[in-house]
Amino acid sequence: MAEPKVLTDVGRAPEQVAAAARKEKTISKAKGPGDDKVHSWPHLVRIEFLCALAVIAFMLVWAILVDAPLEEPAAPTRTPNPSKAPWYFLGLQEILVYFDPWHAGVVIPVLIILGLMVLPYIDINPKGNGYYTYEERKFEIWTFVLGFHVLWIVLIIVGTFMRGPGWNWFWPWEPWDKHKVVAMTAVDLPYLFGFRDYWASAAFGVSVVVGYFALGTAALYGAIAKLKGRAFLKRWGAARFSLTAFLFLNMIAIVLKILLRQGFNVKYIMVTPWINI
Amino acid sequence: MSKWSEFKRAVVSSQVWRSIFRHGYDDTPRNRVLMVSGNVWLHLHPSKVRRHxxxxxxxxxxxxxxxxxxxxxxxxxxxxxxxxxxxxxxxxxxxxxxxxxxxxxxxxxxxxxxxxxxxxxxxxxxxxxxxxxxxxxxxxxxxxxxxxxxxxxxxxxxxxxxxxxxxxxxxxxxxxxxxxxxxxxxxxxxxxxxxxxxxxxxxxxxxxxxxxxxxxxxxxxxxxxxxxxxxxxxxxxxxxxxxxxxxxxxxxxxxx
Structure with a gap:
């Protein structure tokens, strides 16, 4: 009887393995200086595996140390004060202070989602694709930082930690006084400018809003033409420019409205029988 | 050769084992690709990726x-x-x-x-x-x-x-x-x-x-x-x- 073949772990003879390795070397030889690729197994898979282990360990410790909240049973007739949405929506609940519900709860979230979706199509800067750079993408990065970090995160922090009963402002170290009296002195912008007639006020408000978008678009056009040149604007195209201008001005408008309310007690900029802004 | 390694070899070279695990951990370029492309979960990765x-x-x-x-x-x-x-x-x-x-x-x-x-x-x-x-x-x-x-x-x-x-x-x-x-x-x-x-x-x-x-x-x-x-x-x-x-x-x- 012949000697049984010595097999490796996978049931292949050593000479087979060696032959396979020799054969493969010719296939995977480097294609030149630009070929910086490595095999996913093991280089990528091991990073993922170690990350997963660390994160699972962290989650286990967190789940052992901190219990999920469970309050008293649901009582539809007893409304807590304040009633807060889940924390990730508190940025939106916070801008309810400054905008009507149809605006803060529907229009702005839809604009945020659409704005994020069109981002790759309006950003035609070919640089900064696949590496970190600030120098080559200043405007994009500042816009994103303003919208994402300053507006979204700061508003969530305000809504979570600074708002108490009646959605009044309380510092985290202040006790919540349910009977805190806050004078409602905010007035509409047309009133501030001396308009007393209803329709004159409405016309003034509408022209302020329309004027803001018209002048803002023109200013943006001028700024971009000066910074990047007319050739860039032509390449960028009218559709991309107007979409960018509309979304950008809407984002700035949220900041302006917050400043107008906090600084000048302005309630609405535009009052009409149908919608108020 | 110890009894244990003989047993191990018998198991991993059996038809049943090899029908389940198509390849082992040989560190060859071919096997590195197979580990990813031959596995339904791992094949969500490309088999080669840019180093950085x-x-x-x-x-x-x-x-x-x-x-x-x-x-x-x-x-x-x-x-x-x-x-x-x-x-x-x-x-x-x-x-x-x-x-x-x-x-x-x-x-x-x-x-x-x-x-x-x-x-x-x-x-x-x-x-x-x-x-x-x-x-x-x-x-x-x-x-x-x-x-x-x-x-x-x-x-x-x-x-x-x-x-x-x-x-x-x-x-x-x-x-x-x-x-x-x-x-x-x-x-x-x-x-x-x-x-x-x-x-x-x-x-x-x-x-x-x-x-x-x-x-x-x-x-x-x-x-x-x-x-x-x-x-x-x-x-x-x-x-x-x-x-x-x-x-x-x-x-x-x-x-x-």
Whole structure:
């Protein structure tokens, strides 16, 4: 009887393995200086595996140390004060202070989602694709930082930690006084400018809003033409420019409205029988 | 040769073993490719990746961690589903039972909740990283769009799950969070132009979401099905698309 073949772990003879390795070397030889690729197994898979282990360990410790909240049973007739949405929506609940519900709860979230979706199509800067750079993408990065970090995160922090009963402002170290009296002195912008007639006020408000978008678009056009040149604007195209201008001005408008309310007690900029802004 | 290694060799060279595990851990280029391309789970990766694209300081591993959070919520969520009934009379009692009587119940509930919160944060960080590296630029534009939809689905998953404990925190958070639906222009009874479409408190966008004019038992069942079946199915389908497109386009990186 012949000697049984010595097999490796996978049931292949050593000479087979060696032959396979020799054969493969010719296939995977480097294609030149630009070929910086490595095999996913093991280089990528091991990073993922170690990350997963660390994160699972962290989650286990967190789940052992901190219990999920469970309050008293649901009582539809007893409304807590304040009633807060889940924390990730508190940025939106916070801008309810400054905008009507149809605006803060529907229009702005839809604009945020659409704005994020069109981002790759309006950003035609070919640089900064696949590496970190600030120098080559200043405007994009500042816009994103303003919208994402300053507006979204700061508003969530305000809504979570600074708002108490009646959605009044309380510092985290202040006790919540349910009977805190806050004078409602905010007035509409047309009133501030001396308009007393209803329709004159409405016309003034509408022209302020329309004027803001018209002048803002023109200013943006001028700024971009000066910074990047007319050739860039032509390449960028009218559709991309107007979409960018509309979304950008809407984002700035949220900041302006917050400043107008906090600084000048302005309630609405535009009052009409149908919608108020 | 020891008896043990003889036994081991007999096992790994048997027909049964080799029909299950098609290849071993030989460190050959061919086998490294096979490990990825021959495995249904690992083949979501390209078999070769750009060297800089796998570095932690480039990816932060955030996409992977987000997916891991999703998996944790799926596993712990299935465990919780065995003990939880989405009925207004039982839901809260089941939560108490789950916390105090069920083996590892509290741990599973905590893991589920914290992983869901963590997923919202990691999905944001992942989006931030993808933005900062400009990885949404051609040819990956549409995968960014898919990612935005996945972000919305993550928020909806978290939001629908918020109602299920059926305590004061959940119903009022969901009430406040859903109130915007009744202010939708045209579709909500408190929204602008609602009078032109004939919507009313029991027949508008919020009533559709709640399954009635007010939050109640019908809402609990509706959110339970959205949370446990509908949104996870849609999310899983889009995750497949998201991962597949990464595989096709490769990891992003500077032009060579």
């Amino acid at each position: 694209g796998i570095r932690l300081k480039f990816t932060w591993c955030m996409g992977g961690i987000t997916f891991l959070m999703y998996l944790i919520t799926v596993v712990t969520g299935v465990y919780l589903m065995f003990y939880y009934r989405p009925v207004a009379e039982y839901a809260y009692a089941d939560m108490k039972y789950l916390e105090f009587d069920m083996p590892f119940g509290m741990l599973m509930r905590n893991m589920h909740r914290w992983a869901a919160h963590a997923m919202v944060i990691t999905v944001w960080l992942h989006m931030f990283r993808v933005f900062m590296t400009g990885s949404y630029k051609p040819p990956r534009e549409f995968n960014w769009v898919v990612g935005v939809v996945l972000l919305v689905l993550t928020l909806l998953l978290s939001f629908t799950g918020y109602l299920l404990p059926w305590d004061q925190l959940s119903i009022w958070a969901v009430t406040v969070g859903s109130n915007m639906a009744r202010a939708t222009p045209l579709l909500g009874h408190e929204g602008p132009f609602g009078e032109f479409t004939g919507v009313n408190p029991v027949y508008d966008a919020r009533a559709f979401l709640f399954g009635g004019g007010e939050i109640g038992a019908h809402t609990l069942l509706r959110f339970y099905i959205l949370h446990c079946i509908f949104i996870p199915l849609v999310t899983s389908l889009l995750l497949i698309v998201h991962f597949w497109r990464i595989r096709r386009d490769g990891l992003s990186g500077p032009a060579l």
